[in-house]
Amino acid sequence: MKTLIIAVDGPAAAGKGTLAAALARALGLPHLDTGLLYRAVARQMLLRGMDPQVDAGDAVALALQPADLARDDLRVPEIDRAASAVATQPGVRAALLQRQRDFAVATGAVIDGRDIGTVVFPDATVKLFVTASARTRALRRHLQLHDGQMPDGATLERLVEDIVARDTKDANRALSPLKCAEDAVVLETDDFDSRQVLDRALDIIHRRHRAG
Ligand code: CDP
Ligand code: CDP
Numbered sequence: 001m002k003t004l005i006i007a008v009d010g011p012a013a014a015g016k017g018t019l020a021a022a023l024a025r026a027l028g029l030p031h032l033d034t035g036l037l038y039r040a041v042a043r044q045m046l047l048r049g050m051d052p053q054v055d056a057g058d059a060v061a062l063a064l065q066p067a068d069l070a071r072d073d074l075r076v077p078e079i080d081r082a083a084s085a086v087a088t089q090p091g092v093r094a095a096l097l098q099r100q101r102d103f104a105v106a107t108g109a110v111i112d113g114r115d116i117g118t119v120v121f122p123d124a125t126v127k128l129f130v131t132a133s134a135r136t137r138a139l140r141r142h143l144q145l146h147d148g149q150m151p152d153g154a155t156l157e158r159l160v161e162d163i164v165a166r167d168t169k170d171a172n173r174a175l176s177p178l179k180c181a182e183d184a185v186v187l188e189t190d191d192f193d194s195r196q197v198l199d200r201a202l203d204i205i206h207r208r209h210r211a212g
Pocket of ligand 1: 035
């Protein structure tokens with residue numbers, strides 16, 4: 001049987017990781033959150049006081065080293081911005097591209113990121129593009145990072161701005177920009193909770209599987 005690769009792409013805080021992890025559990029496949037690879041390189045650059053534009057060679061060397069992807073401190077706002085800057089570097093992308101392909105090639109996998117369906121696995125079995133309005137995504141990220149506490153108006157506005165700035169940078173970079181693959185199924189999730197999104201995604205995958 002052909003190796004099953006499920007690509008989950010989309011903008012920041014759309015629910016890619018949550019969906020990909022749940023799909024992996026349901027389908028018995030390994031899961032790779034590729035944003036963590038870029039975040040781990042960014043964290044090391046910040047610790048060393050390095051700038052990915054200036055110290056591009058060091059960024060590539062870091063991308064080739066194994067990293068602890070389970071650290072909680074990879075998801076802080078400072079690393080959001082630094083990861084997006086690191087992700088513009090061609091050498092970093094090339095090093096991480098190979099690691100992503102190696103991860104999935106033997107077993108199949110559910111992989112989430114920005115360029116999985118377009119660049120990393122252009123022949124993925126199923127491609128999902130998960131999205132929601134910037135406001136919904138900012139609110140989700142706040143609730144996720146603050147144990148379900150609602151933000152005040154100004155905090156939410158700042159978060160919306162940060163998310164829009166990062167999406168703009170990710171969508172406009174020269175290499176592997178954030179974009180929906182032509183053959184991806186778009187999941188608009190503003191009005192759906194994680195469980196409903198999972199059910200829709202499983203339905204799409206099973207239909208595709210039955211169709212051969
Ligand atoms: O979880 P969130 O959507 O906020 O971000 P992430 O998926 O952890 O990705 C962090 C940053 O890494 C993104 O803003 C992108 O710049 C970069 N990234 C990328 O360029 N390509 C990927 N496949 C995954 C992430
Ligand atoms: O990986 P990405 O940055 O796209 O998002 P995430 O970290 O998977 O999800 C951000 C937050 O949104 C998590 O707390 C999810 O529980 C929540 N959420 C979701 O993933 N899907 C929905 N339909 C609604 C909320």
